[in-house]
Amino acid sequence: MAADAPAAVDAPARAIQRSTRQLALVLAAVQDSGPTHPTADAIWTTVRRVLPRISRGTVYRNLQRLAADGRIAIAHVGGRTVRWDPTLAPHDHFVCERCGRVDDLGSELPAASVAAAERSGHRVRAHATVLYGRCASCRTIA
């Protein structure tokens, strides 16, 4: 997804893992989230409609695990709140600075910057490009 700092981009296929109702529901919540790029809290709210006693901690732990397993992707989109993305293929993001909406874009490899980084001796594992601005619905407002 060309988006994340630590976290995994490829699926290291974790060790044994118990299949719990909580894990399944967290995964489903991300996969069914459409283009909303939900926050952990949004996912918690969604899952709680089915499993009212699930804790925030469990949601966070399961999101981390799913990302480590390469089953969902992390989207660091600026700001302090991490967003979660069901789309595993690399892609860029557009963020509306007014309403917070996050849109998926295609993936564009920053070839020149990657080359520059490698020229400095660095090994590049992933890249993330985020565009900031006003979305179609917000561009006329304020």
Next chain:
Amino acid sequence: MAADAPAAVDAPARAIQRSTRQLALVLAAVQDSGPTHPTADAIWTTVRRVLPRISRGTVYRNLQRLAADGRIAIAHVGGRTVRWDPTLAPHDHFVCERCGRVDDLGSELPAASVAAAERSGHRVRAHATVLYGRCASCRTIA
């Protein structure tokens, strides 16, 4: 500068502003930070060597103001901590996932993604590209 979510990219030249020792020292700390892309706390530590009683709050407030005035830039580089950048010209970043080091790169306009966003009716104001991987010193380790 191809890096920041909210924040300003152009310098709206703020209203009157008192020149305090604190403000000057915070600005100097960022400008003299070399390629380290310091965190607010690192800047606080630096300034405190000269002004031991300066508070974190003042550092944060001054960093925000300097950014709003376009005198320094924000670098959202993934992760929870904001980093500050004396380089105002747009440029991409490389982040080492092992040691946290942040390197400046050139600026590469994601033309195709910008076009895609505009095709969707969005107005793009800024863009940020971050590369993740192992820096030259860390690529052999672990």
Next chain:
DNA sequence: CTCGGTGCAAAGGGTTTGCATACAT
């Protein structure tokens, strides 16, 4: 003299973690 900036300390918001218990295997 004024009122914007500062220091201090407390509050905030998102995320992580320690611990006893519940449950998948």
Next chain:
DNA sequence: ATGTATGCAAACCCTTTGCACCGAG
């Protein structure tokens, strides 16, 4: 039976804020 995953609550980390005092203009 075994030990991982859960729920709960407290801890953490970074950042923001309220308030009384200080000091730049």
